Amino acid sequence: MPKKTSLQDVSVLSSAKNGLTYLTPNDWALIADKAARMQFKAGDYIVRKGKRTHGVYMLLKGTASVQLPQGGAPVIGPGEVCGEISFIDELPATVDVVAKEAVEAFYLDRPTVQGLFELFPHLGSRFYRSMASSLSRRLRELISPVVAPAGKGE
Numbered sequence: 001m002p003k004k005t006s007l008q009d010v011s012v013l014s015s016a017k018n019g020l021t022y023l024t025p026n027d028w029a030l031i032a033d034k035a036a037r038m039q040f041k042a043g044d045y046i047v048r049k050g051k052r053t054h055g056v057y058m059l060l061k062g063t064a065s066v067q068l069p070q071g072g073a074p075v076i077g078p079g080e081v082c083g084e085i086s087f088i089d090e091l092p093a094t095v096d097v098v099a100k101e102a103v104e105a106f107y108l109d110r111p112t113v114q115g116l117f118e119l120f121p122h123l124g125s126r127f128y129r130s131m132a133s134s135l136s137r138r139l140r141e142l143i144s145p146v147v148a149p150a151g152k153g154e
Contacts, residue, residue: 016079020130
């Protein structure tokens with residue numbers, strides 16, 4: 001019996017500004033059908049620095065902070081991914097990701113991803129292109145953080 005995936009989940013994932021932008025709603029439906037739904041409480045680690053993730057997390061609800069080694073903690077939210085570096089290079093995670101509030105996420109492990117991409121090669125192409133775009137955006141933000149414009153009269 002296939003699990004029931006909410007259209008709202010697919011909508012959150014496919015409309016996220018900083019998510020996996022090249023995936024289509026049909027791609028997300030395929031992913032959501034195979035992913036495990038995970039829940040985290042505020043303060044729970046989603047990703048632990050130094051531990052392999054063996055998969056990737058896609059946030060559906062809630063926010064999490066990415067604990068950067070040089071300081072700072074950017075916040076990720078619905079539609080964004082974490083654990084992707086460890087997933088891609090199969091090495092331990094480079095940062096901790098901690099739930100700031102209750103978080104629901106899809107977790108997609110490597111064997112499931114590989115099976116999906118064997119059946120749907122174009123999904124794999126869009127998935128990795130989206131990951132590359134997301135990682136590029138995050139790297140740019142680290143190198144050149146966006147500075148809020150000064151208010152009038154300052």
